[in-house]
Amino acid sequence: MRKILAIGAGLLLLSPVVVNAQTDNSLRISPVKSEFTAQPGSTVRANILLQNPTNKPLQAQVSAKDFEAGPERNGEPKILDGGNPKFGLSNWLADANLSKVLTVPANQTIEYEAVFRVPAAAQERTYFGTVLFTDNSQTEQSQSVGSLVFITVGQPETELAIDDLKFGESDDATKKYGLFTANVANQSDGLSNPKLRLKITNDEGKIIVELNQDSDGSVLPSSSRNYTFTPPAKLPNEPLTVTVSAVDQNGTTADKSIQLNDVLGNQAITNNVQKKTFPWLNLLGGVVLLASIIGAVMYIKNRKLKHQEPITTQPPDSPSLENVDTHPDIKL
Secondary structure: OEEEOOHHHHOHHHOOOOHHHOOOOOOEEEOOEEEEEEOOOOEEEEEEEEEOOOOOOEEEEEEEEEEEEOOOOOOOEEEEOOOOOOOEOHHHEOOOOOOOEEEEOOOOEEEEEEEEEOOOOOOOOEEEEEEEEEEOOOOOOEEEEEEEEEEEEOOOOOOEEEEEEEEEOOOHHHHOOOEEEEEEEEOOOOOEOOEEEEEEEEOOOOEEEEEEEOOOOOEOOOEEEEEEEOOOOOOOOOOEEEEEEEEOOOOOEEEEEEEEOOOHHHOOOOOOHHHOOOHHHHHHHHHHHHHHHHHHHHHHHHHHOOOOOOOOOOOOOOOOOOOOOOOOOOOO
16 A cells, blocks of 8 residues: 655645654655756756665655645645646656665665756746655555655746635634635746735724735646735724735736725624624614503503693604614625
């Protein structure tokens, strides 16, 4: 049985990762992510360090796989057995590298050079794949670690868009302050490494919160990824404007804004009105009850003063509903 293990450490690398996240009883690799630029017909050499932290020699078989953005859109890639025809580079790995078995002595580190031959017909875009090292020393299951390789051919332009911006909760850790999630789409054939900024202002233009997220995470070509922000303090219950902007290594920018009419104590806001208790319902019930009481009193007085001069009574003014805050749904 084969188990791809530290690609969680190696392949989570569309998010920031550390090599130490790999287990203590298997191979470790560095770097977990490499980026290169190249021209059609050229050769790219990626040097990868393999460390054996155990007290016995380990054998690692070399292979290459393509991947794509995972369905969760959180930076976790999905390994593809069938390849990636448009963006994959697994078939660029030189034949001398394929199926090669490396021996890593106990408690030592060796260097491996992966050689990629860029086809002469390669288009102007970013190609990507992972070099896998499978530890066949395990008796019950084999484990693999992977180093991601990105090769950008030519100078492809990047095009960003923030497709969605939501306000809500993720778990108890962020419930107190609220959580903002921005979905950043890369609508180009080039790799994008965006830096994001969140700004929250009130109606007077005063900045309530301003956060920078200088993430090392990448957005793969023709894919999207979610980025989250948690405000450092509880937001005020007043109308707010939330703007998220992104700029990548090519200077490509994108931004999106939403309006929050009332953050309701930073609880999750949805379009489901059944989940809210609106105060005007209670007020309306009070008005109906008050009118009933006044009507009953007037009826009793009219019976008692049946033979007296008619008395004109003015019922008290009913409360106005014009200024009652109905907490309308927030459209995100």
